[in-house]
Amino acid sequence: MNTASSRSSEIRSALQVNPDLKGSAEIKQEIERRIEFIKNTLRSSRTRALVLGISGGVDSTTGGKLCQMAVESLRQEGYDASFYAMRLPYGVQMDEHDAQAALDFIKPDQVRTVDIKGAVDALMQDFASEQADAAKRDFVKGNVKARTRMVAQYTLANFVNGLVVGTDHAAEAVMGFFTKFGDGACDLAPLTGLVKDQVRSIAAELNAPADLVKKVPTADLEELEPGRPDEDAHGVAYEQIDAFLLGEPVDEDAARKIVKQYDATEHKRQLPAAP
Structure with a gap:
């Protein structure tokens, strides 16, 4: 019988x-x-810096630590490279203490902070006349926040001859849980192919603070x-998403939700459509 679970192998392969x-x-x-992937990408691009936004979640904490380790290794090999961690709050971030704990753990070469509130609010004000209910307007504004953060990261990357690092992994990719040309935009994505628990395992192996490793995403x-x-937002637990991607038994209702979301968001994982 053709079930949603039967597509696990196909999707697992597509997401590496x-x-x-x-x-x-x-x-x-x-x-x-x-780490070698990050080093090779930086060296082959002839750039000298990595830029990543640090939110205080396990994904950016893990990605940031891998970046810092990569540039330190490159410097030991005689290749001048630096890691720039960016804080990109909208006003005051409610879990700023987690972001600061992540920075303390990563120990980045440079920390830059850009408050995106002014830019986001100005753009949303330009669209104040658009007819939309509160939920729709809130959704659109959320995407504007994500895209403004990426604009800031690319701005810094341009100044320092760097590449922008993304934190997308398989458990987010399968759900299309990223903003197109927002957090989905980057030059390299070193967490590609990992399920959520694998990201946590890498963070734990790197000795990240336990509360960040276990933090609710x-x-x-x-x-x-x-x-x-x-x-x-998913309507499915990460444990179920991970199990589906790993080919382990998963509730068929959960599998249907995952496959439905995967198919609905296929456009987000592709290059722009062309004739």
Whole structure:
């Protein structure tokens, strides 16, 4: 019988998921592989910096630490490179303490802060006459926040001859849980193919603070529901998403939701349509 679960293998392959990445030895090897990927990407592009926004979540904490380790390794090899961590709050971030804890852990070469509130509010004011209910306006504004953050990161990258790093991974990619040309825009995505628990395992292996490793994921873009957990938006728990991507047993209703979202967001994972 053709079920949603039967598409797990196809989707796992498309998103480059490795179900065998489990034990400590494999995690350590994967850390080294991804650091080498970052180093090779920077060196081959002839750029000298990496830029990444740090939110205080496990994804950017993990990506940021890998970036810092990569540039430190490059410098030891005689290639001048730096990592710029960016704080990109909209006004005051409610979990700013987590972002600061992430920075303390990463110990980036440089920290730059840009408050995106003025730019976001100005753009939304230009569209004040658009007919939309409060929920729609809040959704649009959330996407504007994500895209404004990426504009800021590319602005800094231009100044420092750098590349912008993304934090998308398989558990987000399968759900299309990113803003097109917002947090989905980047020059390299070193967490590609990882499920959420694998990201957490890498963070733990790197000795990230336990409360950041276990933190409930939230994009925190919506003002009507501040701090809304990602899983509420998905309608599926990350444990179920991970299990689906790893080819493990998963409730068929959850599998249907995942496949439906994967198909509906296919356009977000593709290059622009062309004739």
